[in-house]
Amino acid sequence: MPSETSKRLETYELTIREMTLEDIDKLHELSITVLWPHRPEDWRMLLTLGKGFVGCDPIGRIVASGMWFPIGSDFTTIGMVITSPRLQALGGGRWMMKHVMAQCEDRDIVLSSTKAGYRLYTSLSFQPVSTIFQYQGIATSIDPSHLVVNESVRQLEPKDTESILQLDKSTFGTDRSNIIKTVLEKSQGSVLVRNNKILGFALCRKFGRGHVIGPVVAQNSADAIALIAPHVNQHAGQFLRIDTAEQDKLFTDFLNTSGMQEFDTVTAMTNKPLKKAESEFHSFALVSQALA
Incomplete structure (x- = not known):
């Protein structure tokens, strides 16, 4: 588990914790803020298949999320990485990604990058594979x-x-x-x-x-x-x-x-050359x- 479970981003004091089913309504609200179409039912299915973290402000509001979905013993996808545009500019996305990636250990990772996230993922050594x-x-x-x-x-x-x-x-x-x-x-x-x-x-x-x-x-x-x-x-x-x-x-x-x-379009990216x-x-x- 990453040691940095709290972080100050200018005036934001954020803490990170594991995602649970009780977070679904707040996660739905978060995805709405970035115009993603996921319903609570879609979040629920993802939570049955993967694990994740949420970033919370001092009064418990969820302002960031990230999930990983292990497939077999050596492969995983990362998704549902959401931060508000302001937090993204302050490094909130990088902070969340580091926590998620630490769980993946040495697995091959694939993710779908939005245009807004592309710069972040390339800085974390992900390379483009294809356009979706x-x-x-x-x-x-x-x-x-x-x-x-x-x-x-x-x-x-x-x-x-x-x-x-x-x-x-x-x-x-x-x-x-x-x-x-x-x-x-x-x-x-x-x-x-x-x-x-x-x-x-x-x-x-x-x-x-x-x-x-x-x-x-x-x-x-x-x-x-x-x-x-x-x-x-x-x-x-x-x-x-x-x-x-x-x-x-x-x-x-x-x-x-x-x-x-x-x-x-989004860009499929990976941290290692895929077989x-x-x-x-x-x-x-x-x-x-x-x-x-």
């Missing part, structure tokens, strides 16, 4: 005549869980069964089946202003589109979001046709920016 594109908007029904109909796509069933976990592991390069199982409990899913074998899946769950699609695993853009299309049609007229590093034009044109326009998973499958959407 946030697409969102009011979903528009997809005319089947505009798609190559894939009759092998069906609704996900409980019996598919083990196949999905194995497919995700081979694609991601690390076993993150704890995350996928938790997301599965809150999601509706689609799977692509050929020769009685699952060759792709997409999950969709409530998040923020509406629903988010992710993760999505497939061999190519056409398969990813076939997996995502049922979720777009199911939520037509509703707010829908997807976070993806994919830049293939077939895929991005489909997202635009579906009513999801590029809204923002690329050797797989014929590809990740077409993140679980979330905090969880990768």
Whole structure:
């Protein structure tokens, strides 16, 4: 545990402590101040998957947060690092990140950096890996005549869980069964089946202003589109979001046709060179920016 559990930032006297479920309402208020869409329910799911710290002012208000999500024994993501702009300028973000990083020890770390946080993370020796594109908007029904109909796509069933976990592991390069199982409990899913074998899946769950699609695993853009299309049609007229590093034009044109326009970008960053998973499958959407 880092020794510096209190810090004065000009007129701010801050203390740091472990994050608990009792903090959810205050954490929700904190994320609203930086215009993040997380609902209390979204915070609650993250707290079941990770650990974190909160920074508090002298009267107990939460003014900073940071979380880490261990995956296996040697990998973790960091997310939900929030400070007010003034505290960020005074070093509040660096203070929080040092506490979170101390818990990660020698693990490989991946995080999604906003534009505001990029300078901080580079100063902590993180290097950019890829750009993550946030697409969102009011979903528009997809005319089947505009798609190559894939009759092998069906609704996900409980019996598919083990196949999905194995497919995700081979694609991601690390076993993150704890995350996928938790997301599965809150999601509706689609799977692509050929020769009685699952060759792709997409999950969709409530998040923020509406629903988010992710993760999505497939061999190519056409398969990813076939997996995502049922979720777009199911939520037509509703707010829908997807976070993806994919830049293939077939895929991005489909997202635009579906009513999801590029809204923002973040930068995936790591503290160590990542080992690329050797797989014929590809990740077409993140679980979330905090969880990768």
